Amino acid sequence: MKLDTKAANMIYRKRLDQRGDQIMRLAGRPQSLFFLSLLAFAFVGASSADAQAPKLRVAYTAFAGTFTILWVGKDAGLYQKHGADMELLYIGSSTRAVQALLAGDLDIIYSAAGAVVDANLAGADLVMVGCQYDTGQSSFFTTSSLASIGDLKGKAVGVSRFGAFSDFVARHVLKKNRLQPIKDVAFIQLGGTQEIIAAMQKNLVQGGSISLPLTLQARKLGFRELLTTETIALPFDYGCFIVKNSYLKSKRDELKRVLRATIAAYDLSIHDPAFAKRSVGKYTRTGDAETLDATYKENVKDYALRIPYVSLAGLTSIIDFRAEASAEVKKLTLEKMYDNSLLQKSCRQQSRNHHETRTLRPHAKAR
Numbered sequence: 001m002k003l004d005t006k007a008a009n010m011i012y013r014k015r016l017d018q019r020g021d022q023i024m025r026l027a028g029r030p031q032s033l034f035f036l037s038l039l040a041f042a043f044v045g046a047s048s049a050d051a052q053a054p055k056l057r058v059a060y061t062a063f064a065g066t067f068t069i070l071w072v073g074k075d076a077g078l079y080q081k082h083g084a085d086m087e088l089l090y091i092g093s094s095t096r097a098v099q100a101l102l103a104g105d106l107d108i109i110y111s112a113a114g115a116v117v118d119a120n121l122a123g124a125d126l127v128m129v130g131c132q133y134d135t136g137q138s139s140f141f142t143t144s145s146l147a148s149i150g151d152l153k154g155k156a157v158g159v160s161r162f163g164a165f166s167d168f169v170a171r172h173v174l175k176k177n178r179l180q181p182i183k184d185v186a187f188i189q190l191g192g193t194q195e196i197i198a199a200m201q202k203n204l205v206q207g208g209s210i211s212l213p214l215t216l217q218a219r220k221l222g223f224r225e226l227l228t229t230e231t232i233a234l235p236f237d238y239g240c241f242i243v244k245n246s247y248l249k250s251k252r253d254e255l256k257r258v259l260r261a262t263i264a265a266y267d268l269s270i271h272d273p274a275f276a277k278r279s280v281g282k283y284t285r286t287g288d289a290e291t292l293d294a295t296y297k298e299n300v301k302d303y304a305l306r307i308p309y310v311s312l313a314g315l316t317s318i319i320d321f322r323a324e325a326s327a328e329v330k331k332l333t334l335e336k337m338y339d340n341s342l343l344q345k346s347c348r349q350q351s352r353n354h355h356e357t358r359t360l361r362p363h364a365k366a367r
Contacts, residue, residue, distance in 0.1 A: 056086040056254065058108045059097045063090075063284045065212055065299035066239050069132055070110050071279040073265030082264065084257035098124070101244065107251075108258070112165070112238035113310070114318050116337050121322070121329050125245040128338040130259050132239030134311035135303055138169045140227040141218050142207040143200055149177040149207075149226060156186040158196040158205035165236075166193065168321050169209035172234050173227060197221070212298055213284075213291040229298065237314035239304075248339060256342050260350075262308060269300045276300055307347060310338035 056079075060067045070088070073079050079086050089106070091097040094115040100106045102124060109115065116126045146152065152174070159167040171181045179185055188205055190196050196208040197218060210218045219225060241258065248255065269276040277292040280299075286292060315334060322329040 056084060056107045056258070057089060057105070058086045058110060059089045059091045059100065059106050061091055061094045061097055061109070061111045065280060065284075065295035066133060066137065067110065067283070068276055068280055068296070068299050069239070069262060069265045069269060069304055071283050072269050072276050073261050075279045075282070076265065076268055076275065078264045078268065079258065079261045082257045082261035084254060084261055086258075098126070098242075101126070101242070107243070107247065109242040111240060111242060112236075112318075113240050113315050113337075114165075114238075114322070116240070116242055117315075117318055117322055117329060117332065120332055120337060121326065126242055127245050127248055127336070128237070128240040128242050128310045129248065129255050129342050130241045130262065130308040130340075131237040131310045131314070132262075132304055132308045134235060134237055134305065134309075134314045135229065136165065136169060136172075136232065136234035136236030136238075137229045137298055137303055138165070138209045138211045138232060138234075139215050139218075139225050139229065140169065140173050140207065140232060141200070141210050141215075141223040141225055143203060144222050144224055146206055146224065149173060149179070152185050152207050153179055154184070155206040156188050156204070158188050158190045158199045158208040160192050160196065161189050162187070163322075163325065165211075166196065166209040168236070168318075169232065169234060170207070171321070171324075172317075173209075173232060197223075212295050213286070213288075216291060216294060229303065235311065235313040235317045237311050237318065239308070240310065241308075245336075252342060256346050259308070259343055260346055263306060263346075266300075266304060266306050266308075269296075269304070273300075307343060309340050309343055312338075 058070075060070060074086065074088050086108075091100060094109070094111045095118075097106065097109045097111060098115055098119045101109050102119075113128060113131065116128055119126050140149075142149075142152065146155075157170045157174075159170055161167070167187070170187065174181050174185055181187060185207075188199070190199055190205070193208075193210055193214050196205065196210065197214065199205045200208060200218075200223060201221065215225070241255070241262075243251075243255070273296055277296050280292055280295050281287055284295075312334065315338065319329055319332065319334065
């Protein structure tokens with residue numbers, strides 16, 4: 001949203017006039033010359049700060065535990081501390097977020113790698129500079145009457161929508177168990193995970209991919225959790241920092257600061273679980289201890305990457321999945337869709353700084 005130019009001029013002119021009046025009142029008092037100089041210095045400093053780069057506009061696309069590290073970094077002031085302060089914006093669709101990014105209304109999207117694949121297939125030039133996760137987090141449930149994935153043959157699974165993560169997981173699971181999606185097992189598009197659970201209760205579908213926090217509900221309803229994140233073992237990049245390639249070329253230093261702050265946010269999340277859980281509760285509006293504990297365990301302790309490199313295996317699996325619907329996706333160049341060099345350089349610099357600190361420490365003790 002752009003501020004009306006006339007309104008903006010009035011606001012800032014009023015601020016300047018107020019500051020000017022303060023200075024003139026002080027100037028009429030000789031005993032206040034010292035304070036006048038201090039005020040002038042502060043005014044110049046404030047003007048300089050105002051001239052600095054604005055907050056980065058960063059969109060996240062769901063109220064899910066996979067955004068925990070980002071939320072912790074924001075709430076703890078770590079992005080601001082590292083010189084990459086950001087305004088977090090919620091846009092509940094990666095497609096709409098990409099549209100805003102391409103229009104110049106956002107600087108960064110924090111979402112799944114599939115958003116980059118789909119956008120670039122449509123002619124965009126987006127790139128990922130880091131991904132918090134390289135493994136798809138989900139469990140696969142069936143109704144209580146089924147004891148194995150093989151028992152799904154001739155039955156149906158539910159997905160939120162075709163092409164979504166739940167669809168991806170279901171196809172991956174079936175193929176690993178030598179079942180052909182659609183031919184051996186029907187797929188029914190239901191709209192969301194809650195709808196998958198409801199359809200399983202009514203036996204309209206007999207299986208589906210369910211992720212936290214709804215896995216807790218599925219277990220309580222007596223569904224069989226045949227596979228977990230660990231046993232599904234799906235390479236999948238998400239929690240990714242996505243930018244336009246032109247932004248990457250012109251804002252490399254800013255993006256390095258974002259990535260350094262993200263590593264610091266991971267470290268804080270590991271060392272202060274209570275803080276991380278408070279952030280999750282704040283954004284998801286959840287106070288249930290069981291949900292917060294399970295979300296923290298899976299989304300931070302078990303699967304978050306400290307150094308969030310983009311995984312080529314995760315990106316490749318997304319390309320293969322998309323290729324089932326459009327062979328054109330195979331024409332995309334994988335190497336143009338991600339850039340790990342910012343993280344690599346930041347880690348090398350951090351290593352050098354650590355080495356220098358260790359080298360200087362004995363001299364400091366000697367003094």
